[in-house]
Amino acid sequence: MSVALLTAEQARAKLADKNYPAQQTYLAMYSTWWDGIVTEPGMMVVPIDDHLVHRGDGVFEAIKVVNGRVFLFEEHLRRLENSAKLIGISLPMSLDKMKSIIAETVTAVGVKDALLRLYVSRGPGGFTTNPYDSVSSQMYLVVTTLKLLPSEKYQQGVSIGKSSVPPKDPTLARIKSCNYLPNVLMKKESVDRGIDFTINVDEQGNFLEGSTENIVILDQDGFLVRPPLHQILKGTTMIRTFELAEKLVKSGKISGIQERNFTEADVKSAKEVMMIGTTLDVLPVTVYEGSKIGSGSQGPVAKELNELLREDMKNAVLI
Template sequence: MRQRKLKVWSEEDYFNWVRRETPLKEKYFAMYSTVWDAIVTNPNLMTIPFDDHMVHRGDGVFDNSLVVNGKVYLLDEHLDRIIRSATAIGIKIPLDKESMRQIILETIAVTGKRDCMARFWISRGTGGFSVYPDESPIGHFYLIITSSPSYPARYYEEGLNVVTSPFPLRQPFTPQVKSCNYLSNAMMEFFAHNVGADTAIAIDSEGNITEGSNKNVAVVTKDGFFKYPPLEKVLHGTMLKRAIYFAKILKDEGILKDVVSANIPISEAYNSAEMMFFSTTLVVAPIVKYDGVTIGDGKPGPIYKKIREMFKKDMTENDEVLTPVDYD
């Protein structure tokens, strides 16, 4: 068999490739890395060292924040969570919270984009290709500003069709770590799409619902209780916690009877009046069919509609949870 002769690029060959136009610039606007301690705006330069343990072992953590009309939604909550995640698995965080906060705001400002997404990671760091954390003396902080996530309008207006995943999602010691190892999450989506569903929900060993591949879940019972799985079993979703806050307001207004954290067997989910997903990218969306069972009347319910409106107002008017970007 004839051997293929691969071209060996010079630095000039590589830089010529970097200079070429790429359609990625329409969705990837800027990147910061502690490897360079600088911002780049050419997507061809948005790279991570291959010996970073986050690349070859998935040994890192991440988080995201929405930018809405020039303000970052729940930025401090997302920074607190990524710091908790990194600390829980012993990553040596390279920056303090305020430094990360300022880098995020400055990088967003460089793009000039007023509606976008800030995606950030703390990796184990560089140093080799083994599984041993000691190879990395300190972690790295990476940040990319991308276009805002987009989902079909029917998700919000008609609702989602979901199934139970056959894949377990989280190990007992990792539910609060937003890890870069998302193989189980990806397999959940692979399974759901193969059976014609929009997405999937994982269950625990007792048959209680936990969360989606990248979404928290809650139900509204037919007697008016807003219920969500115990937080020790699922990721502490920032949007779920915000939804709990909104649900408590609806309770005070007499619209809901109570807001409770409790195990939710699949049978109870099937028999609920409403089901909802919550995530940073999706925000909130209704589930109208679960494992072929129609939820409620098969349409987005009144509690979902109220919470969605509360989110919209919160994301555009509540300065307590919005961090302005200085574009000047």
């Protein structure tokens, strides 16, 4: 026989020996399937017949820990709970227990800054599309190093373009599911094009969202505008940024806050365009399809919103 028939011990040894650069950022993993924590990257695995793997049948959140504080902890967990509910998955534990396990897993690796990748799956039990084949829902938590963008990106801004990938149906767009094929194709598209992000657009030409980040604009009248939430993922960082933006309304630095459709023409004429996300915070956009946006560098509103957001992180939940 040319292909080795491995014993369980041999398979475990091979898993431990597997290594590639990205694994250097994998710090720990908790799994309900084991009810324990591992710190060996090669052992950070899930059952192949978990619906998460072969159907993308699960939900997830990416949560940031900065200086030992979990930013928007409650908001992320509530969105996870809501996403799971919308596709009929029961959480394998209460949110309070989930918080406790997250804290223990982060503490186990002794880091102050991290990105938490939290998944709730339908669970293992078969390879069909029948969700009732799964034995029970599972939770997988992976703690990774937090990789921040260089400061130059915030000063010089980033480039965006229009995506050719069709947007998700509004019902699915509002669920943070693990079926992220359109998002993957959008990221591939931006890398292939040599730009930072692409934004998908609906049939009416309205801009929606990026691969994993929200787009907002400061229009010519000074209004901070986000797309309607019924057709995009309700970004936790974007929502918090808009709450903080009320300070700019009160000080007269912006005219107000709006939730409405905007098109390519609005993006091109905007005073400022911003991408907002968990790992991005508030990132200025200075080029759209090769054309300069605004001043061509970080605008005053993007700068102040980013400062407000980072100051807000200092008051987040302490692990």
